Amino acid sequence: MIASVQRYPSHRASHRRRAATAQRPDVPRAFREPAAVDSGKVIRHPAMQGAAAIAQPNTPAPLTLVPPATPSTAPQAPAKPSRRARQTTTPKVPLWLRTLLIIQQGSSILTFCLATAVLMVYGSTVYIQQAWSEDFRHLEQLQREKRELTTANELMKNQLAQQATAPENNLVAPSPANTIFLPKATGQPVQPVSTPTAPLVSFTADAPLGY
Amino acid sequence: MSNPDFPATPSPPDAPAPPFTPRPYRLQPRRLWIVWGLLAASLAGLGFNLYRLQILRAPDLMEQARNQQMTYMRPYIPRREIVDRAGNILATDRLVYTLYAHPNQFPVSREAMAQQLARPLTQDAEALLKTLKVRDSGIPLAANLSEETADQIRALKLNGLELIRQYSRLYPQQELVSDVVGYVDLDHKGQAGLEYTQEKALERNLRTLQMSRAGNGALMPDHIPSGLLGFDDQRLQLTVDMRLQRVARSLLKQQVETYKAKRGAVLVMNVNDGALLALACEPTFDPNEYSKFDLTLFKNWAVTDLYEPGSTFKPINMAIALEAGAIQSDDTFYDAGKIEIDTWEIANHDYESVGGRGDLNLGEILSYSSNVAMVDLVQQMDPKVYYEALKNLDLTVAPAIELPGAAAGQLKSAEQFIHSPVEAATTAFGQGFSLTPLKLAQLQAAIANGGLLVTPHLVRGLVDAENTLVWEPTDHPVKRVFSPATTEVVLDKMAAVIDAPSGQSARISGYRLGGKSGTAEKASPDGGYFSDRKIVSFFTILPLESPQYLVLVVIDEPQGEDLFGSTVAAPLVKSITEALIAIEGLPPSSP
Incomplete structure (x- = not known):
């Protein structure tokens, strides 16, 4: 999926890339008219090399040594003219x-x-x-x-x-004899003591809420 | 760079011939074909293999994979715990292991195996070796292994050993509440007591899950139904108080041993709602080792066995007569010491020494436990009315307690009861019919609580971890059998029993109690009564100002001298009542 991002950038770009990589050696080709790009001879075989052979396939050319295209030079040379050529020919x-x-x-x-x-x-x-x-x-x-x-x-x-039931432990069972019952407090229920609380109230009223 | 391989480019006529013939153009397709062919062949091979694996061998492979990946997991879902009313655990589940050996898979010799296993199993290596030589597979080596022991055996990492996990019920309090809780058998099914009757409340669904397992043996949660592992934390709570039960059991045990009695039972009941705070029978069994005990001990005889209650039934008769309007609270009844009805002679227990006592009021009848005056009392009623009143007490209906085998009392047929005067006369002092100790407690509780026949029960309900009640049994019907005015009179007369000299053994200073003793002759199977076999009982109700508790002790066939409810059972009732007062924190009525 990710590969697809590069696969369809644009018609123009793809063409440029093909020109730059697959047929890197045909440096002069870029100066030709775009129509020649699509000629069947160009894509005949990837092994085909030699600028002269491609430029004029039907005319014999002397076997001369052509300096191999380097990756740095190849794209640079055709870049500008190619675009311009394309812009003039392709419609919007x-x-x-x-x-x-x-x-x-x-x-x-x-x-x-x-x-x-x-x-x-x-x-x-x-x-x-x-x-x-x-x-x-x-x-x-x-x-x-x-x-x-x-x-x-x-x-x-x-x-x-x-263990507790063993007699030698001297533990006794619970019974009222060993239970303390506190009588219920008789008389008045505990009154809230008012005198000491009065200053406290006034004091806490001024204190910040956090306290 | 020139391209000598380019065949379409004609060489200039004057150019020298190429150094070699253009070769690859014709060879290229063949090479391609070979490569393509190889690829296609391998693709076809892969395809065929795919077909073979996915279609031809699929069932076998799936089976194999399932065997390797799937594991049957039984998540830890224990049977619910049983706790007392304070949350002390009376029954809980634990995991135990059974070890099986398969010597045909042993990595080492049986001798070496026996040596290695002897230590964790704490068995003799020689004996182990003997067992291992029995057969080649499936030898049970040890059962009930603890989790620690199982870990030790697993750590040996030996093939040919199989540990099977099981649940086992543990009763940490041993025989303390065994006659209430019961026990579960090897299949984890309740076989006695509440374990048997409350199966539904105790059992959680045990689900076996198929789970996949990763390569490292870790379980994968692929197909787990939600909420599977988070089982509820509910526990079955009883109304029993473990402390009181402990006091009751140890005292009862002592008393039964002292008097070489056949058996004994203690019941402590909340009279207002029928909740049992203690229910102990002696002798009893240890539910952890139930197989070592006699089968007859697995029942709770206070619930399942009938006896003739004797004098403890007199207050009930009094309440019936008062309720029927046949007598008034200040009436007196004549005690001749001995009377004869239909050729049957009825005498007081102390007739030989005391003789007749003359006119007795209700309180005196109870405190002297006069049989003859009681006969006079019930004769004030029409036998038919009396019989209907007895029927109305549900004497012949089994109390709806949660224990298995609760027995219904036996009463003579209406015809026999109404037409034979001696039937009503013997029923007057608690002979000639039978009921369970539990039923007697229920009837006395009705007198204590103002006339309501409450349902005795042991189960409080299901509680969660915070001790809040989640479920509570609802079938506790209440039936009015006496009016509060009647029971008030009878309670007052029962107080006279404790205040009388004969009630001294049950008296507790500072507390107002009501009570009654009973000493009944045991019926022999071939008619008549054993002269030397007695069943003695005593009960108290406290505090009399607003009755809350009932303590009943029944001791069957005590042996020795001076065997009466007031001598054998009353001291026991007193000790248990004292413990009850301290545990419940009942304040004294007078300092």
Whole structure:
């Protein structure tokens, strides 16, 4: 999907790129009329090299050494004239194409975002499973500890109670004789003491709310 | 750079011949064809393999994958705990393991295996080896292994050992509440007591899940239904108080041993709602090791077995007569010491020593426990009315307590009761019919609470972790059998029993109690009564100002001298009542 971004940049750009890379050696070709670009001979074989042969395929040319085109020189040379030539010949890009291009660009961005999201979601599902598995183990451990603590606590209670019943411990059963009953307070219920609170109230009224 | 391979370019006539023939143009397609062919062939091969794996071998492979990835998981969903009213655990679940050995998968010899296993299993290596030689697979080596032991065995990382996880019920208080709680069998099914009857409330759905497992053995939550692991934390709470139960059980045990009695029972009931605070029977069993005990101990005899209540039933008769309007609270009844009805002789228990006592009021009848005066009292009623009143007490209906096997009382047929005067006469002092100790407690509670027949129960409901009630049993019907005016009179007369010299063994200073003893002869299976077998009982109601609790003790077949409800059962009632006062914090009525 991401590759598609580069695949359809524009008709013009793609042409320039093809000119720059696939048929890099035919330096003079760029100066020719655009019609010659599409001639069947040019794309006959990628192995075909030699500027003279391409420029005038039907005229014999002396076998001379042509300096190989370097990547730095190749695109630079044809860039400007190529564009100018194209602009003069190709008609203005129609609206429908522009719309399609905009849609294409928009959908590319969308696709990229979605792909990222998909990766994230996929990653999280894997991670969540792992995390769940880990937490499940933790839960089991906690359940086990709870179980053990509960059991130990209750068994201890029972043991203490049994020890308590042994006569040599001198422990007695609960009875009213060893229970203290406090009589209910008789008389008036406790009155809120007014004298000491009066200054306090006035003091707290001035105090900030935080206190 | 010249291109010598370019065939379409004619060489200039004067140019020298190319150094070699243009070769690749004709070879190129072949090479391409070879490459293409190779690719196509491998693609076809892959396609075929895909077909083979996805279609031909798919069922087998799926099966294999499932076996490797899927694991059957039983999440930890224990049976609910049973707790007392303060939240002390009476029954809980734990995990135990059973170890199986499959010697045909052992990585080492059986001897070495036995040596390694002897330590964690705390078994003799020789004995283990003997067991391991029995057969090649599926040898049960040990059961009820704790989780720690299972961990130790797992840490050995030996093939051919299989640990099967199971739930096991633990009763940390041992025999303390066994006759209430009951026990569960090896299949984790309740077989006695509340474990049996409250199965629905205790059981949670045990679901077995198919889960996939990752390569490292970790479980994957692919197909987990939601809310599966978060089981509720509800527990079954009882009305029983563990402290009181402990006091009741230990005292009862002592008394049963002292008098070499056949059995004994203690009931402590809240008279206003029928909640049982303690219910202990002796002898009993340890539910952790139930298989070592006699089957007959698994029932709660205070709920399932009938007995003739004897004099403890006299206050009920009094209330019936008062309610029917046959007698008044200040009436007196003649006690001749001995009377004869239909050739049957009825005498007071102390006739030999005291003889007749003459006219007795209601309080004196109860405190002397006069049989003859009671006969006179019930004779004031039409037998038909008396019989209807007894029926109205639901004597012949089993109380709706949550324990299994609650028995309905037995009463003679209406015809026999109405036409044979001796039936009404014996019923007057609690013989000739039978009921369970629980039913007697329910009837006495009706006198204590102002005449309502409450449903005795043990289950408070299901509570969550914060001890708030989530579910509560609703089927606790209440039936009015006496008017408050009647019960007030009877309660007053019962206070006279404790205040009389014979009630001294049950008296607690500072508290106003009402009570009554009972000493009944046991009916023999072939008619008549055993002269040497008695069943003694005593109950108190407290505090008399506004009755809240009833303590009933029944001791079956005590042996020795001076066997009466007031001598064998009353001291026990007193001790239990004292504990009850302290635990419940009942203030004294007079300092």
